């Protein structure tokens with residue numbers, strides 16, 4: 716898994732070093748599709764109240780551009796995390812005057828936020844075997860769940876119907892990951908598709924914790940019971 720992560724890191728360090736803080740620098744063809752993904756992912760958030768946000772695989776922080784444009788009133792404590800130090804360096808320069816944005820190099824959420832989002836993080840497989848790549852995705856999803864108080868959102872590319880899978884890219888049908896999040900993470904999942912890209916987005920929410928059953932006659936239970 717370490718070698719896999721190092722390869723991913725080097726790939727994205729290369730894109731940002733070649734192109735700078737523009738969509739091509741994070742391997743997206745244009746800002747329109749990049750923003751359309753943010754529209755879907757941000758549907759997991761409740762904009763009626765202030766919230767904290769982990770932007771996992773933040774790149775140069777393009778999500779902040781979108782938030783400023785479409786949700787300028789929102790109070791968002793933003794934390795961008797990226798595996799590539801070059802990416803984080805570019806983000807820090809780009810957002811030097813932003814007072815509520817923090818950026819860190821890493822491949823874990825490492826701090827709990829209300830929500831976590833990841834856009835485009837699973838797409839470039841770089842020839843790794845499918846089984847390894849899916850184990851890696853599972854570990855990222857588990858980390859995002861642990862790092863999210865309310866919920867998290869991710870996107871995936873859909874397979875082509877008439878072309879074989881590309882070695883360099885990862886594509887999946889929704890059921891693979893809807894099933895994982897429902898059964899293994901015990902979360903509720905909303906699937907978004909048909910938004911104009913050959914992709915889907917999952918909005919994943921933690922289920923409300925049910926209170927532990929009270930033991931009759933237990934003093935501990937009595938102390939904890941609501942007044």
Ligand SMILES: C[S@@+](CC[C@H](N)C(=O)[O-])C[C@H]1O[C@@H](n2cnc3c(N)ncnc32)[C@H](O)[C@@H]1O
Nearest residue numbers: 727741772773774777797798799821822834835
């Ligand atoms: C396709 S780019 C998208 C960047 C940004 N989310 C956006 O939409 O503008 C994917 C980003 O995820 C980062 N990334 C990939 N795998 C990661 C991991 N395991 N941990 C942290 N960052 C990762 C890459 O370095 C890259 O910046």
